[in-house]
Amino acid sequence: MSVEKPSKGTGVQFSLRYKLLIGFTLIFSLVFAVAYYWFYQYSTTMAMNRIHDDLHDTLKGALAGIDGDEFESLVQEAQPDESGVPSQDERYNKHQDWLMTIYNIEPRAYNTYTYVKGSQTDEVLWVGDNYRVILPDVSTKFLESYIRTPDSLIMEGFIGETINMEIYQDPWGEHVSAYGPIRNSKDLSVGALGIDFRAEYVRQVQAGIRNSMVLSFVMAYAALFALVYLVSRYLTSPITRLTVAAERVGEGDYEQDFTSLTQDKVKDEIDVLASSFASMVDKVYQRELTLRRQVEELRIEIDETKRRSQVSEIVETDFFRDLQAKADHMRTRRGIQLNDQGES
Numbered sequence: 001m002s003v004e005k006p007s008k009g010t011g012v013q014f015s016l017r018y019k020l021l022i023g024f025t026l027i028f029s030l031v032f033a034v035a036y037y038w039f040y041q042y043s044t045t046m047a048m049n050r051i052h053d054d055l056h057d058t059l060k061g062a063l064a065g066i067d068g069d070e071f072e073s074l075v076q077e078a079q080p081d082e083s084g085v086p087s088q089d090e091r092y093n094k095h096q097d098w099l100m101t102i103y104n105i106e107p108r109a110y111n112t113y114t115y116v117k118g119s120q121t122d123e124v125l126w127v128g129d130n131y132r133v134i135l136p137d138v139s140t141k142f143l144e145s146y147i148r149t150p151d152s153l154i155m156e157g158f159i160g161e162t163i164n165m166e167i168y169q170d171p172w173g174e175h176v177s178a179y180g181p182i183r184n185s186k187d188l189s190v191g192a193l194g195i196d197f198r199a200e201y202v203r204q205v206q207a208g209i210r211n212s213m214v215l216s217f218v219m220a221y222a223a224l225f226a227l228v229y230l231v232s233r234y235l236t237s238p239i240t241r242l243t244v245a246a247e248r249v250g251e252g253d254y255e256q257d258f259t260s261l262t263q264d265k266v267k268d269e270i271d272v273l274a275s276s277f278a279s280m281v282d283k284v285y286q287r288e289l290t291l292r293r294q295v296e297e298l299r300i301e302i303d304e305t306k307r308r309s310q311v312s313e314i315v316e317t318d319f320f321r322d323l324q325a326k327a328d329h330m331r332t333r334r335g336i337q338l339n340d341q342g343e344s
Helices: 014-064 070-076 088-103 156-157 200-251 269-315 318-343
Strands: 109-117 123-129 145-147 162-170 171-181 191-197
Touching: 014 088, 014 109, 014 162, 014 191, 014 200, 070 088, 070 123, 070 156, 070 171, 070 191, 088 123, 088 318, 109 156, 156 171, 156 191, 171 200, 191 200, 200 269
Parallel strands: none
Antiparallel strands: 109 123, 109 191, 123 145, 162 171, 171 191
């Protein structure tokens, strides 16, 4: 039975160490990508939930500080002066002071305002607005009309507490907002309060989570990459040395030390392979010695058989027989001559 030898081929040799390194890198990349996505979504959701809760708490506290009956009378009775607001009305000034107090307590609530329904569909009239203090150039006027944008939930504020965590845009920028009804002593909705958190703040929260996670994952990725490189080097080093030893054995050098490839206490597959290979090399060497002796003996037998065959071929020729007959005849004549000389 013939043993088919593996062909070396023309392919490019690629180290097992780098195969392990690339394989583990791809696996870790996939795991990190999934983990990063999950952690980012989870952290963003937690942060957005925190913003939602803060908006809700701020809204409830702000609504609790507004007297619904006083707010209703302010809307019905106050008259704006040349500045566009009823600056001489104590009810209005008190209302504005409360809106600024909300802003001072929670600076993220950069825009706090109150409003009532207008005469048109989706129309509101602004009542109070802290922008009139902090940003007077872009602020609203008292009972100024505004038609809500399609993605705004501002009208929902007349019905119940509503929080819109979807970033939307209006003439004052991009926001997430909370709305709630202002109720009088009869528990009737006489207006609504709105609180805006800038979208930039929400995006800053998301960016902060993303950046901190990227830094953490990059550091962990680099550490794991280095660890995989060292582990792959540790695992493949005995195999590399075993390969070198196998190549030398293949060239006929059987004096290889395989003890350096094995461990005394903790054995693994490489130790078993090295021990098996050492045993195999010893058996191959013994067989080769036996084969050499057998070949030498066979060579001697072949030479002796060949010599006998050559002698037999010479003896059996006619020339040899004739030569042998002549030699016998000459010996006979010689014997007769010697006898004659003896008698005389």
